[in-house]
Amino acid sequence: MEIVREDELSSPPKWENRLGNSLLESRTRSLAKGLTWRLLATLTTVSIAWLITDDVETAFQIGFIEVFAKIAIYYLHERAWARFPLGISNG
Numbered sequence: 001m002e003i004v005r006e007d008e009l010s011s012p013p014k015w016e017n018r019l020g021n022s023l024l025e026s027r028t029r030s031l032a033k034g035l036t037w038r039l040l041a042t043l044t045t046v047s048i049a050w051l052i053t054d055d056v057e058t059a060f061q062i063g064f065i066e067v068f069a070k071i072a073i074y075y076l077h078e079r080a081w082a083r084f085p086l087g088i089s090n091g
Contacts, residue, residue, distance in 0.1 A: 001042050025082070026089070027079070030075060030078045030079060031075060033078065034071055034074040034075045034078065035071065037074060038070055038071045038074065039066055041070065042063045042066055042067045042070075043063075045062060045063050046059045046060055046062065046063035047059075049062040049063065
């Protein structure tokens with residue numbers, strides 16, 4: 001595993017498209033991915049909670065709490081992975 005310099009820790013992750021062009025993933029993209037994932041995941045949680053409790057109000061309360069906690073956790077997880085080059089190559 002390659003050692004990453006401290007100044008590289010704050011730079012966004014680099015990706016390549018199908019043409020081999022280098023692309024950078026911004027913090028805004030990471031946040032947008034987190035938000036859209038949370039919407040889908042929270043709707044899933046609310047649906048499961050509703051099926052289990054048979055109470056739509058309780059299901060939405062569970063979803064409300066879950067959405068805020070997991071947005072922050074997902075964003076931090078994405079940014080942590082951006083610091084490690086595992087599985088990313090130059091070609």
